[in-house]
Amino acid sequence: xxxxxxxxxxxxxxxxxxxxxxxxxxxxxxxxxxxxxxxxxxxxxxxxxxxxxxxxxxxxxxxxxxxxxxxxxxxxxxxxxxxxxxxxxxxxxxxxxxxxxxxxxxxxxxxxxxxxxxxxxxxxxxxxxxxxxxxxxxxxxxxxxxxxxxxxxxxxxxxxxxxxxxxxxxxxxxxxxxxxxxxxxxxxxxxxxxxxxxxxxxxxxxxxxxxxxxxxxxxxxxxxx
Amino acid sequence: xxxxxxxxxxxxxxxxxxxxxxxxxxxxxxxxxxxxxxxxxxxxxxxxxxxxxxxxxxxxxxxxxxxxxxxxxxxxxxxxxxxxxxxxxxxxxxxxxxxxxxxxxxxxxxxxxxxxxxxxxxxxxxxxxxxxxxxxxxxxxxxxxxxxxxxxxxxxxxxxxxxxxxxxxxxxxxxxxxxxxxxxxxxxxxxxxxxxxxxxxxxxxxxxxxxxxxxxxxxxxxxxx
Numbered sequence: 041x042x043x044x045x046x047x048x049x050x051x052x053x054x055x056x057x058x059x060x061x062x063x064x065x066x067x068x069x070x071x072x073x074x075x076x077x078x079x080x081x082x083x084x085x086x087x088x089x090x091x092x093x094x095x096x097x098x099x100x101x102x103x104x105x106x107x108x109x110x111x112x113x114x115x116x117x118x119x120x121x122x123x124x125x126x127x128x129x130x131x132x133x134x135x136x137x138x139x140x141x142x143x144x145x146x147x148x149x150x151x152x153x154x155x156x157x158x159x160x161x162x163x164x165x166x167x168x169x170x171x172x173x174x175x176x177x178x179x180x181x182x183x184x185x186x187x188x189x190x191x192x193x194x195x196x197x198x199x200x201x202x203x204x205x206x207x208x209x210x211x212x213x214x215x216x217x218x219x220x221x222x223x224x225x226x227x228x229x230x231x232x233x234x235x236x237x238x239x240x241x242x243x244x245x246x247x248x249x250x251x252x253x254x255x256x257x258x259x260x261x262x263x264x265x
Numbered sequence: 266x267x268x269x270x271x272x273x274x275x276x277x278x279x280x281x282x283x284x285x286x287x288x289x290x291x292x293x294x295x296x297x298x299x300x301x302x303x304x305x306x307x308x309x310x311x312x313x314x315x316x317x318x319x320x321x322x323x324x325x326x327x328x329x330x331x332x333x334x335x336x337x338x339x340x341x342x343x344x345x346x347x348x349x350x351x352x353x354x355x356x357x358x359x360x361x362x363x364x365x366x367x368x369x370x371x372x373x374x375x376x377x378x379x380x381x382x383x384x385x386x387x388x389x390x391x392x393x394x395x396x397x398x399x400x401x402x403x404x405x406x407x408x409x410x411x412x413x414x415x416x417x418x419x420x421x422x423x424x425x426x427x428x429x430x431x432x433x434x435x436x437x438x439x440x441x442x443x444x445x446x447x448x449x450x451x452x453x454x455x456x457x458x459x460x461x462x463x464x465x466x467x468x469x470x471x472x473x474x475x476x477x478x479x480x481x482x483x484x485x486x487x488x489x490x
Contacts, residue, residue: 044299047310063424097416097419099375101416101417101420102374102378102413102416103416104378111490112362112363113339113362113363113366113367115367115370115372116370116374116377117364117373117374117377118375119377120366120369120370120372120373121370123366123369124366124369128361137337137338137352138337138338141338141340141345141348141349142338142340144339144344144345144348144349145341145345146348146375147345148342148344148345148373149326149327149345149375150341151344151376151377152342152344152376152377152380153329153342154325154382155377155381156380156381158386159381168405171395171400171401172397172398172401173399173401173402173405174390175394176398176401177395177398177402180398181394191327191328193320194322194326195326211392224401224477
């Protein structure tokens with residue numbers, strides 16, 4: 041679904057991030073959900089190098105991306121946005137009450153049980169690189185991540201997706217979380233997780249969302265120089 | 266709503282935790298939601314000192330508490346459980362689509378934007394107390410927490426609850442998250458957050474849930490000795 045500046049749905053995104061973060065900013069999550077649901081959307085681009093405009097805190101109290109706006113509601117938190125987009129999209133959230141609750145369970149497991157440890161590693165490797173605490177702490181964080189991945193691998197077993205043979209919003213969220221440790225080799229010992237992540241990323245909606253996030257980054261003089 | 270061993274709803278909890286953690290284990294969240302909804306529930310108590318029974322991983326893949334089971338579904342993740350309990354309880358999730366989405370937003374903000382930093386502080390102060398990395402890292406984590414609390418305070422302003430004048434599942438979750446830094450003095454400079462947390466904790470449903478969690482802890486010879 042192409043980005044459409046006139047669409048009633050609007051998300052926020054950043055106008056640029058360093059190469060290592062391109063394709064990993066959290067607006068990827070609503071973009072992917074909107075692609076799965078076939079809903080066109082507009083983008084409010086925020087200048088990554090500037091202070092957030094004061095009015096942005098009205099739509100995202102923590103100043104982060106993404107926010108979400110449509111004819112009925114203004115939201116933030118990528119998890120809540122994906123659940124809202126999924127409300128009428130059976131690909132994301134099955135109509136069956138129990139299956140819908142399980143999809144929500146996996147979405148929140150991604151955000152609250154898996155992502156916090158992966159974010160600690162990102163802090164250590166990027167924002168605190170070279171600091172003594174980061175050097176001392178890294179092995180402990182790697183161990184915690186591995187414990188989570190081991191449990192996740194056991195839960196997935198030989199299924200195609202976390203709740204069985206159909207993709208849900210829970211898989212969307214878990215995939216974006218697992219992508220945050222790309223290139224670190226942490227997933228490699230869990231071959232079912234590697235195949236699962238590849239299976240989710242092969243979805244046309246994911247590919248379209250990824251391309252759209254990257255297409256929205258602007259060329260920057262400071263980088264081209 | 267008293268705990269009822271014959272109730273069709275069953276959650277899991279621990280049979281004991283150290284005093285500093287009593288009243289803070291995450292089964293408090295579904296207990297509180299069930300009290301708000303007026304739904305009786307049974308408790309599967311897990312021995313905190315033993316390995317989790319193998320069958321427990323079937324209901325909670327990461328081995329944590331709480332899990333949740335009713336006539337229609339087995340779930341885990343306290344956030345997903347509270348959303349499921351709230352589906353027919355207007356106190357927790359308003360029927361209006363937009364208000365419901367905003368309540369969900371605040372619930373996920375508690376779990377994904379606020380709690381991860383508070384959990385890092387718990388790791389530093391309890392599980393890694395005395396370690397060099399923890400000593401070096403603590404000021405940075407305190408700073409991150411304070412930034413989040415400042416934004417949260419700005420978002421709350423003079424409202425009674427995060428989305429206005431009515432309590433929702435978002436407030437339930439945010440209150441349980443903010444309680445995890447009780448006694449550290451971090452909330453004190455935000456008088457509206459202090460009053461907000463007290464307002465939520467004054468709810469009879471919260472008080473009943475707290476009493477029920479503590480009542481379920483068993484006396485232990487090792488502690489009484």
